[in-house]
Amino acid sequence: MVLDGREVLQFRDLRQAQYTAFGRRVGLTADRRRAPSPPLVRHDATYLADTGAAARYNLSTGVNTSLMDGYARSAGGADWSRPFDPRGITQDMPMTGGRSDIGPAMQSQAAWLMTGDRRAVEYCIGQAEAAGAIPWHHWDAQPGAGGWLNVARWPRLWTDGRGGTPPGGLSQPVTDAGGWTPESAHQPDLCFVPFLLTGRRAFLDELQAQAAWNIMSHWPDPRGGAEANIVRGQQVRGMAWSLRQLHEAAWISPDRDPHRTSFAAQEARNWAWMAAQLPQWSEMQGEAFGRVLSPYEPLTELRPWQQDFLASTAAAAAWKGNPQARAVLAWMSNFLVGRFQSGNQGFNPRDGVAYIIANAGQGQSAPYRSWAELGRETQARNWSNGKGWQRTESDYAQTARMALAGIIDVLDTAEAKQAYAWLIGSGAPFTQASDFAGDPTFNIAPRDQV
Numbered sequence: 001m002v003l004d005g006r007e008v009l010q011f012r013d014l015r016q017a018q019y020t021a022f023g024r025r026v027g028l029t030a031d032r033r034r035a036p037s038p039p040l041v042r043h044d045a046t047y048l049a050d051t052g053a054a055a056r057y058n059l060s061t062g063v064n065t066s067l068m069d070g071y072a073r074s075a076g077g078a079d080w081s082r083p084f085d086p087r088g089i090t091q092d093m094p095m096t097g098g099r100s101d102i103g104p105a106m107q108s109q110a111a112w113l114m115t116g117d118r119r120a121v122e123y124c125i126g127q128a129e130a131a132g133a134i135p136w137h138h139w140d141a142q143p144g145a146g147g148w149l150n151v152a153r154w155p156r157l158w159t160d161g162r163g164g165t166p167p168g169g170l171s172q173p174v175t176d177a178g179g180w181t182p183e184s185a186h187q188p189d190l191c192f193v194p195f196l197l198t199g200r201r202a203f204l205d206e207l208q209a210q211a212a213w214n215i216m217s218h219w220p221d222p223r224g225g226a227e228a229n230i231v232r233g234q235q236v237r238g239m240a241w242s243l244r245q246l247h248e249a250a251w252i253s254p255d256r257d258p259h260r261t262s263f264a265a266q267e268a269r270n271w272a273w274m275a276a277q278l279p280q281w282s283e284m285q286g287e288a289f290g291r292v293l294s295p296y297e298p299l300t301e302l303r304p305w306q307q308d309f310l311a312s313t314a315a316a317a318a319w320k321g322n323p324q325a326r327a328v329l330a331w332m333s334n335f336l337v338g339r340f341q342s343g344n345q346g347f348n349p350r351d352g353v354a355y356i357i358a359n360a361g362q363g364q365s366a367p368y369r370s371w372a373e374l375g376r377e378t379q380a381r382n383w384s385n386g387k388g389w390q391r392t393e394s395d396y397a398q399t400a401r402m403a404l405a406g407i408i409d410v411l412d413t414a415e416a417k418q419a420y421a422w423l424i425g426s427g428a429p430f431t432q433a434s435d436f437a438g439d440p441t442f443n444i445a446p447r448d449q450v
Contacts, residue, residue, distance in 0.1 A: 037118075040116065040118050040121065041116070041197070042116035043113065043116060043197055045057060045059060045113045045114060046059070046450075048113070048196075052316065052319040052320040053196055054105065054113055054193065054196065055104045055105060055110075055312070055316070055402075055444045056405065056409065056444055056445060056446070056447065056450060057110055057113055057114050057440060057443050057444060057445075057450075058436065058443050058444070058445040058449070058450045059114055059450060060433070060450065061433045061436045061437045061440070061443060062114070062115070062437050063111045063114055063115050063117070063120075063437055063440055064437050064438050066438075067107075067111060067438065067439075068111065068115075068117050068119040068120060069119070071108060071111075071119045071120055071122070071123035072119040072122075072123075074087070074088050074123060075087075075119070075122050075123050075126050080126060084130075084133045084178065085130065086130055086133065086179070086180075087126050087127050087129075087130040088123075088127060089101070089127055089130055089131070089134075089188065089190065090186075090188065091179045091180050091181065092179075092181050093180075093181055093182055093183040093186045093187055093188075094181060094183045094185070094186055095186065096186070098394060098395070099186070100439065100441060101188035102186060102188065102241075102441075103189075103312075103441040103442055104189075104244070104312045104313075104316065104402070104444070105189055105192070105193050105441075106124070106127075106188055106189060106190070106193075106441070107439060107440060107441040108120050108123050108124050108127070109124050109189075109193040109194075110440040110441055110443060111440055112124050112193065112197070113193065113197075114440055114443070124193065124194055125194055125198065127190055128190050128191045128194035128195075128203050128206065129202070130190075131190040131191055131206045131210075132202070132206065133178065133180070134180050134182060134210075135174045135177045135178075135180050135182065136159075136182045136209060136210055136213035136217070137209045137213075138159055138170065138209070138212065138213060138216060140153065140154075147258060147259060148208055148209055148211075148212035148213075148259065149212055149216045150212065150262055151215055151216065151223070151225065151226045151227075151228050151266075152226055152262060154167055154216070155220070155225035155226035156168055156220050156225055157169065157170075157216060157220070158216070158217070158218075158219060158220050159174075159213065159216045159217045160217060160219070161173050161174070161175070182213070182217070184214055184217065184218070184230075184234070184238045184241060184242050185234075185235045185237045185238035185241065186237075186241075187210070187214075187241050187242075187245070189241070189244060189245065189248070190206065190210075191203040191204075191206040191207045191210070192207055192248045192252070195207055195252065196252065204252070204253065204257075207245070207248060207249050207252070208249050208253065208259050208263070210245050210249075211245045211246050211248070211249035211250075211263055212259075214230055214242040214245050214246060215228050215230055215246070215266060218230050218233070218234070218242070219233065221233075222234075227269060228266040228269060228270070229269070229270060229273055230242045230243065230246065230270060231243065231270050231273060231274055232273070233294075233295060233296060234294060234296060235294055235296050235297060235306070236292055236293075236294050236297070236303070236306040236307060236309070236310055237306045237309050237310075238296075239292070239294070239310055239313075240306070240309035240310040240312065240313050241309070241313075243267070243270060243271075243310075243313045243317075244312075244313045244316070246263060246266060246267045246270070247267050247313065247316060247317050249263045250263035250264040250266070250267045251320060267317075267322075268322075268324070271317065271322060271324035271325045271328060272324050274292075274324070274328050275324040275327045275328055278327065278328070278331045281293075281331075282331070284366055284367065284369075285367055285369060286368075286369025286370055287345075287369065287370055287371060288334075288335060288338065288342075288347075288368065288369065288370060288371050288373075288374055289331070289334050289335065290307075290331055290332045290333065290334035290335025290336060290338065291307065291332075291335050291359070291367065292307060292310055292332065293359075293367065299359060299360045299364070299365075299367060300358070300359060300360050300361065300362060300364075301356050301357070301358065301359050302356065302357050302358075302359035302367075303355065303356055304336075304339065304352060304353065304354065304357060304396065304400065305353075305355075305395075305396045305399045305400070307332065307335065307336060307403070308336070308399035308400055308402060308403035309399065310332070311329060311332055311333075311336055311402075311403040311406055311407065312399075312402055312403060312406055312444075313325075314326075314328045314329040314332065314406075315329055315403075315406025315407065315409065315410050316406075318410045319406075319409060319410055326410060326411075329406070329407065329410060329411065330411055333407045333411060333413070333415075333416060336400075336403050336404065336407065337404065337407065337413070337415050337416050337419045338371070338415075339351070339352030340352045340400075340419040340422050340423060341415065341418065341419055341422075342371040342375075345370070345371040345372055345375075346370075346371055346372030346373075346374075346375040346376060347371040347372070347374050347375035347378075348375055348378075348379070348384055348385065348386070349422065349426075350384075350385035350386070350387075350388075350389065350392075350426070350428075351375065351378050351383075351384050351385055351391070352400060352423075353385075353389075353392045353396045353397040353400045353423075353428055354378065354383055354384065354385050354391040354392060354396070355383070355391050355392070355393070355394070355396060356383050356391075357374060357378045357383060358373075358374060358377030358378040358380070358381055358383065359374070361377070389427075389428060389429050392428060392429050393429070394430075395430055395439075395441075395442060397423065397426075397428035397429060397430060397431050398430055398431060398435075398436075398441075398442035398443075399442055400423060401420070401423055401424065401431060401442070401444070401445070402442045402444040404416055404419055404420040404423065404446075405420065405444050405445050405446045405449070406444070408420060408446035408447075408448075409446050409447055417446075420446065420449075
């Protein structure tokens with residue numbers, strides 16, 4: 001929990017300690033000291049998806065009981081009630097690999113939305129409470145401020161230790177983070193769904209703190225100072241999750257909340273900046289346009305699953321009525337859909353879900369412009385799936401399915417529906433109902449498929 005920018009003991013832990021102490025004084029038994037379980041609210045996941053508040057999860061697959069039991073074991077462990085315990089949150093956020101906490105929502109939150117099961121509910125709420133210990137809470141205590149750090153007041157401030165002294169850096173630099181290493185490209189979305197489904201004010205504070213950190217932690221030069229550009233100079237997955245946090249904070253903060261206006265303006269500027277680049281990017285990318293590229297990553301290679309991540313954020317914003325996000329999604333769809341429909345032009349549809357595909361030649365300053373070049377060079381570099389799926393060893397087909405679902409819901413194009421039908425019938429790894437029941441993180445489907 002955060003109070004005036006300071007990390008304090010979790011309220012639930014404090015309340016339990018006080019209650020236990022009171023019980024001992026008056027001689028109550030352990031059973032009589034235990035507070036009754038609150039009513040379990042089961043939310044309408046379909047309604048939430050229709051309003052754009054949450055992704056559209058395929059409820060028909062269900063969620064494995066073993067997954068729920070795992071949540072219960074974790075929440076029932078001795079360390080769970082220890083003050084400042086991370087409660088299973090990945091503290092070393094740059095860590096790669098199969099992570100159940102990275103997606104439009106976390107795996108456990110998807111399970112909560114899909115089932116309303118108390119085991120998932122308590123696990124998600126517990127982790128949202130533990131988010132108060134993450135060192136991305138930067139409160140502006142200057143007279144007249146009283147809010148999370150804002151580039152409007154501090155255009156050159158950078159929360160990284162390299163920012164130096166104010167106004168370039170923090171007056172109290174984070175030197176001992178207690179094991180935490182926040183990072184935008186692998187950040188979990190810990191508090192949006194818990195706030196959406198409970199309305200607990202502390203979770204809104206957490207969401208806003210994370211959104212503000214995503215701006216202030218971005219190097220001021222590509223950020224453009226007060227411009228708050230968190231897309232320029234980012235990895236594509238960093239764009240996806242940074243914009244996710246900013247979009248969610250802007251959308252769900254109450255109208256009367258003083259942070260809402262700035263978050264909304266900052267989000268709008270980011271989508272507008274991206275939309276303004278589309279003509280130039282199209283000219284540079286030729287018939288295979290739709291790839292969002294990053295100066296942070298090698299031009300020679302493209303990771304389609306990172307494009308899927310960004311598409312999921314664009315679809316979420318577009319579904320709620322953002323025209324610039326819709327324009328970005330429509331532009332991206334040429335690649336995201338076309339990768340499964342360009343076999344006659346030389347690009348193997350199976351490579352649409354490969355871990356990596358060729359994007360440019362060594363030493364070139366511009367990407368390939370044709371599907372034939374993309375396909376030929378992917379094969380030449382031994383990155384192609386060929387006639388199998390050897391380059392699709394993780395959830396890459398799941399993220400592609402998610403991106404196509406968002407495109408179908410927002411844009412309703414026949415081409416996207418055809419690509420989706422091909423993908424779900426292709427036999428790509430980890431796309432069966434049993435796979436999604438075991439891990440519902442990307443179990444997202446279009447309206448007419450759930």
